[in-house]
Amino acid sequence: MEKISPRGNKIPAASAKPRAASLAKALTGQEGSKDEGSKTKPVAPKRTRQKKPDPKIVREIFERFQAAEPHPKGELEHVNAFTFLVAVVLSAQATDAGVNKATRALFAAADTPQKMLALGEDKVRDYIKTIGLYRAKAKNVILLSQRLIDVYGSKIPETREELQTLPGVGRKTANVVMNNAFGAPTIAVDTHLFRVSNRIPLARGKTPLAVELGLEKIIPDEFKQHAHHWLILHGRYVCKARRPECERCIISDLCTWPEKRV
Numbered sequence: 268m269e270k271i272s273p274r275g276n277k278i279p280a281a282s283a284k285p286r287a288a289s290l291a292k293a294l295t296g297q298e299g300s301k302d303e304g305s306k307t308k309p310v311a312p313k314r315t316r317q318k319k320p321d322p323k324i325v326r327e328i329f330e331r332f333q334a335a336e337p338h339p340k341g342e343l344e345h346v347n348a349f350t351f352l353v354a355v356v357l358s359a360q361a362t363d364a365g366v367n368k369a370t371r372a373l374f375a376a377a378d379t380p381q382k383m384l385a386l387g388e389d390k391v392r393d394y395i396k397t398i399g400l401y402r403a404k405a406k407n408v409i410l411l412s413q414r415l416i417d418v419y420g421s422k423i424p425e426t427r428e429e430l431q432t433l434p435g436v437g438r439k440t441a442n443v444v445m446n447n448a449f450g451a452p453t454i455a456v457d458t459h460l461f462r463v464s465n466r467i468p469l470a471r472g473k474t475p476l477a478v479e480l481g482l483e484k485i486i487p488d489e490f491k492q493h494a495h496h497w498l499i500l501h502g503r504y505v506c507k508a509r510r511p512e513c514e515r516c517i518i519s520d521l522c523t524w525p526e527k528r529v
């Protein structure tokens with residue numbers, strides 16, 4: 268079947284199958300199709316799949332993502348680093364599309380910390396009232412604008428430690444901002460990435476931090492800059508939580524999730 272990238276682009280079939288077969292052998296130590304051995308007693312996947320994945324498999328996965336989408340981008344609309352930071356803060360437990368709808372007007376009215384402060388919490392709240400947790404988020408947007416002015420000369424700080432001192436900014440938000448605004452090879456683990464990494468598996472973990480640190484160890488440096496975008500887009504559009512679309516997944520032959528649908 269034809270393979271489709273997370274954004275719907277067709278992927279050339281090329282010689283993926285034979286290569287995949289040998290890579291799958293490297294990963295599982297078994298020959299043959301994925302159905303072989305299905306009649307044997309199931310082995311608890313948790314114990315057998317704790318090992319670090321084969322580096323060749325990891326590289327192959329990211330090579331395919333790169334071939335499908337060489338320059339992946341996040342989907343939050345923004346006009347500068349400040350508005351990007353605000354958009355990421357607003358996106359907690361909300362969809363990017365929902366955030367974009369609200370921020371188009373907000374950012375037209377205020378695209379700097381000073382303008383945001385001048386707008387005031389009540390008006391910010393009105394602009395973003397379609398977004399979940401909007402009251403707390405409006406408060407944080409004003410507080411972080413104030414802190415940017417008071418402490419950072421209205422610039423966005425570049426380190427995780429500094430970013431995390433801003434109201435509403437946790438580790439994930441800091442990682443997203445460092446990656447998108449400053450080109451740092453950080454990996455921001457959201458719900459999609461957490462699920463995908465545990466399923467394939469790449470790095471397994473019970474917390475986002477465990478997955479982030481695990482991924483940092485196994486992803487080759489040349490893929491780190493875009494890794495979280497590829498994995499988030501893959502989780503959002505293909506490896507969905509309830510009904511993953513394994514039949515059009517470009518890494519289905521490398522994925523060892525027992526519940527995959529191909």
Ligand code: SF4
Nearest residue numbers: 506511513516519522
């Ligand atoms: S095969 Fe299915 S479960 Fe595995 S990564 Fe692809 S979409 Fe996800």
